[in-house]
Amino acid sequence: MGKQEEEGLGSKHNTSKAENSDQGPRRRKNFGHYVVTFFIMFGVWVVLSGKFDPFHLSLGVISCAIVAYLSADLLRPSIRGLLILLVRWIPYLPWLMKEIFKANLHVTYLVFHPRMMDLIDPKIVKFQSKLEGDLALVTFANSITLTPGTITVNVSPDGDFKVHAIDKASGEPLPGEMEARIARVLGED
């Protein structure tokens, strides 16, 4: 890697935007994108409106069709990709919840401990992540922030993480298992 790590928190930010990783060969617009976008939006419409008479349903159909026509290009979901993502997410979420719960208990223990000032030892942890895609990096950064004891301070597009950890025990396991699991979820391993 041979990357120079910038020392100190006050260092300037890496302002270079993500190198438009979306610029790959432009995927063909196909009908499937519109259909998937439409059904996702219509599902949300039904849940939010809660009315099942023909008038409100047809209003929903019309507006969802218009929005799907305008934004299917933007979202580009495919049925296959969605299913794969769903199947991989299902085992990840309970694991993430378990980690969040465990780590929350740890922070609550610190909060209520009478000698809290002796126990905590805030540090900036730096590491290089193997993940590449924007979505994977965002998921990883948010998962780190969600598990208490650690907050993502800065992520560069090439995967340099800076994480603020409240004590030694919280910072040590990074990147560790969570990174491996996200790589599996998003198909990057």
Next chain:
Amino acid sequence: MDIMNIIVCVLLFSGLFFLTGGAVGILRFPDFYSRLHPAGKLDTLGSFLAMTAFALFNLHHFSLGALLTSLKILLIVVFIFLASPTATHGIVDAGVRAGLAPWTKGEKRR
């Protein structure tokens, strides 16, 4: 329905426990960055538990309308889970940009 009530109460009180922990943590921790640990995240789990309790309690008298309301409550949880870490990250980022150095062991609390 007694079991349901017990589950709802347990969920509510554990949610309350974490929310209290968050509030106490904001007061007790020594500096800006470490205060964000309880502020941004104990709240997330606390509201998740409380919202789940509401959604369950709402299903007491089961009907389609009640189910839709419960789904909406769960939708709130989803958005909290997306927004809360992002907002916490934004606040930390603002602190870093302003050049605030983190508290380290041995310093006086701020």
